Amino acid sequence: MDWQLVADxxxxxxxxxxxxxxxxxxxxFAIGLVLALVVALLRLSPNPVLSWVGRAYVSLIRGxxxxxxxxxxxxxxxxxGVRFDPWPAAIIAFSMNxxxxxxxxxxxxxxxxxxxxxxAGWTVGMSPVRTxxxxxxxxxxxxxxxxxxxxxxxxxxxxxxxxxxxVTEMFRKAQEIAAFSNEFMVIYTEAALIYWxxxxxxxxxxxxxxxxxxxxxxx
Amino acid sequence: xxxxDPSDRPEPSDRPVPDTLLTARGIEKSFGTNHVLxxxxxxxxxGEVIALIGPSGSGKTTVLRSLNGLETPDAGLVQVAGGPVxxxxxxxxxxxxxxxxxxxxxxxxxxxxxxxxDRSAMVFQHHNLFPHRTVLENVIxxxxxVKRIPRATAVNRAEELLARVGLEDKRDAYPHELSGGQQQRxxxxxxxxxxxDLLLFDEPTSALDPELVGEVLTVxxxxxxxxxxxxxxxxxxxxxxxxxxxVLFLDGGVVVERGAPAQIFSQPAEERTRxxxxxxLHPLD
Ligand SMILES: Nc1ncnc2c1ncn2[C@@H]1O[C@H](COP(=O)(O)OP(=O)(O)OP(=O)(O)O)[C@@H](O)[C@H]1O
Ligand SMILES: [Mg+2]
Numbered sequence: 001m002d003w004q005l006v007a008d009x010x011x012x013x014x015x016x017x018x019x020x021x022x023x024x025x026x027x028x029f030a031i032g033l034v035l036a037l038v039v040a041l042l043r044l045s046p047n048p049v050l051s052w053v054g055r056a057y058v059s060l061i062r063g064x065x066x067x068x069x070x071x072x073x074x075x076x077x078x079x080x081g082v083r084f085d086p087w088p089a090a091i092i093a094f095s096m097n098x099x100x101x102x103x104x105x106x107x108x109x110x111x112x113x114x115x116x117x118x119x120a121g122w123t124v125g126m127s128p129v130r131t132x133x134x135x136x137x138x139x140x141x142x143x144x145x146x147x148x149x150x151x152x153x154x155x156x157x158x159x160x161x162x163x164x165x166x167v168t169e170m171f172r173k174a175q176e177i178a179a180f181s182n183e184f185m186v187i188y189t190e191a192a193l194i195y196w197x198x199x200x201x202x203x204x205x206x207x208x209x210x211x212x213x214x215x216x217x218x219x
Numbered sequence: 220x221x222x223x224d225p226s227d228r229p230e231p232s233d234r235p236v237p238d239t240l241l242t243a244r245g246i247e248k249s250f251g252t253n254h255v256l257x258x259x260x261x262x263x264x265x266g267e268v269i270a271l272i273g274p275s276g277s278g279k280t281t282v283l284r285s286l287n288g289l290e291t292p293d294a295g296l297v298q299v300a301g302g303p304v305x306x307x308x309x310x311x312x313x314x315x316x317x318x319x320x321x322x323x324x325x326x327x328x329x330x331x332x333x334x335x336x337d338r339s340a341m342v343f344q345h346h347n348l349f350p351h352r353t354v355l356e357n358v359i360x361x362x363x364x365v366k367r368i369p370r371a372t373a374v375n376r377a378e379e380l381l382a383r384v385g386l387e388d389k390r391d392a393y394p395h396e397l398s399g400g401q402q403q404r405x406x407x408x409x410x411x412x413x414x415x416d417l418l419l420f421d422e423p424t425s426a427l428d429p430e431l432v433g434e435v436l437t438v439x440x441x442x443x444x445x446x447x448x449x450x451x452x453x454x455x456x457x458x459x460x461x462x463x464x465x466v467l468f469l470d471g472g473v474v475v476e477r478g479a480p481a482q483i484f485s486q487p488a489e490e491r492t493r494x495x496x497x498x499x500l501h502p503l504d
Contacts, residue, residue: 119289120347124413125336125365134364138351215393 009177020169025156032098039103061100074165090162105147109140142213149206240265240448246295257472268443270459271452273469279452288332299338300416305331339417340410346402348394355390361413380408400431420451468492
C-alpha cells in the first residue's frame with residue numbers, strides 16, 4: 001500500500017471536510033431547523049389550509065430522493081430562469097430536506113409536552129407565542145435532541161451528494177485525488193474514515209448536550 | 220386594559236353590588252353531546268372563600284376553568300373585579316359568522332380571556348410547574364414576562380412569598396427535586412406572585428400523599444385568613460367546613476344546593492347532597 005499517498009492526501013481531504021462538508025452541513029442544518037419549526041407549526045395549526053400545506057411539504061420532501069431534489073434545483077430551475085451557483089443550490093436543497101424531516105421531529109416533541117404546561121403559561125398571563133417560546137420549546141428541545149442529532153449526522157454524510165452539483169466538499173476532493181492517482185480503494189477508504197471521524201465527534205457532542213439539558217429532569 | 224365599549228358589551232341584568240368580586244351567570248357548556256354545565260351561577264364577595272364540592276364529572280373543574288378563560292362556555296356572563304363583563308354567548312355567536320365577523324369575534328374572545336386572566340390565578344391539581352425552570356424562575360415568570368416588573372423587584376417579592384410558605388431555601392431547586400407538598404406550595408406562590416384579585420384552586424391536594432395534604436391546606440387557610448378571595452374545588456370537607464364562607468354542591472352541571480358550611484354539612488336540604496356527603500364520610504357503608 002502506498003503510505004506516502006495516504007499521508008499526502010490526508011490533509012487535502014480533511015481540508016475539503018473542514019471548508020466544504022462541515023460548513024455546508026452547519027449552514028443547511030441551521031436554516032433547515034428554522035424551516036422545520038415553521039412547517040411543524042403549520043402542521044399543528046387549527047387552520048385546515050395551513051395544516052394541509054405543512055403536511056404536503058413534509059410528504060413531498062420525504063417522498064422524493066435527495067439526489068433528485070438537488071438535480072431539480074441545480075439543473076432544473078435554470079431552465080425556468082432561476083440560476084444558482086453550486087453552494088447556494090446545495091444549501092437550499094439540504095435546508096429544504098432537513099426542513100421536511102426535522103419538522104416531524106419538532107412536531108412530535110411539541111406534542112409530547114403536557115397540555116397543562118400550555119395552560120400554566122396562559123394562566124400566568126403569557127400569550128400563546130410567548131408560552132411556545134419560553135415554556136413549550138425548551139421542553140420540546142430536550143426531547144428532540146437525540147432524533148435531531150441523527151438528522152444532523154445523516155446530513156453530514158448526505159453532503160457528499162453535493163459533489164454531483166460541483167460543490168468542492170470532501171468527497172469531490174476524494175474523487176479528484178483518486179482519478180489523478182488511480183488509487184480508488186485507498187482514497188475512498190480514507191475519505192470514509194474521515195466521515196466516520198466527523199460523525200463520532202458529533203455523537204460525542206450530542207451526549208454532552210443531552211447531559212446539559214438533563215439537569216432539570218428527574219432520574 | 221382598554222375600557223369597554225358600552226354599545227358592544229351587554230350589562231348583566233342586575234348590576235353586582237359594589238363589593239362583589241366575581242359574578243358568573245348562567246354558565247352553559249357542552250362537550251359534543253355531553254351537556255356538562257346547565258346554567259351555573261356564582262357570586263363571590265371580596266375576601267370570601269367558596270368551596271365547590273360535588274361528585275366526579277359534575278363539572279367542578281369546568282366551572283373553575285371557565286372563570287379563568289381556560290374553557291370557553293357556550294353561554295353565560297362572567298365579571299371579575301370590576302373588569303369587563305365577558306359574555307360567552309355573544310362570543311360564541313360572533314365566531315360563527317362571515318370571515319370578517321369571525322376575525323372580530325376572535326379578537327374579542329382574546330380580549331375577554333385576557334380580562335379574566337389579568338384578574339385571577341389558577342392553582343392546578345397537578346401543580347403544572349415549569350420543569351425546566353427553578354422554583355424562583357417559576358415564580359417570577361409571570362411578573363417579569365407579563366407584568367414587566369423589573370427582575371430585582373420580582374425576585375425580592377418572590378423570596379418574600381417563598382419564605383411565607385417555608386420554602387426560602389428551595390429557590391434554586393428544580394421542581395422535580397421537591398416533594399409533592401412543596402411543589403404545590405410553589406404552585407400557590409406562583410399564583411400569588413401575579414397579585415390576582417381572585418385565586419382559583421382545582422383540588423390542590425387530591426394528587427398528594429395523605430401526609431402532605433396538611434401543609435398545603437395550612438397555607439390555603441392562612442391565605443383565607445389574610446383576606447384573599449378564593450374559589451376552591453375540593454374533597455377536603457373538613458377544610459371546607461373550617462375555611463369556606465359558602466359551600467356549593469354541584470351535581471349534573473347545576474348547583475343543587477348552596478349555603479353556609481354548617482348548614483350544608485349538618486342539615487343538607489337536598490337528598491342528592493345528603494347522599495354525596497354520606498358517600499364521602501362513610502365510604503365503606
Ligand atoms: N376537554 C373536554 N372534552 C370533553 N369532555 C370534557 C372535557 N373536559 C371535561 N369533560 C367532561 O365534562 C364533564 C365534567 O368534567 P369536569 O372535569 O368539570 O368534572 P369534575 O367535577 O371536575 O370531576 P372530577 O371530580 O373528576 O375532577 C365530564 O363528563 C368530563 O368527561
Ligand atoms: Mg375536576
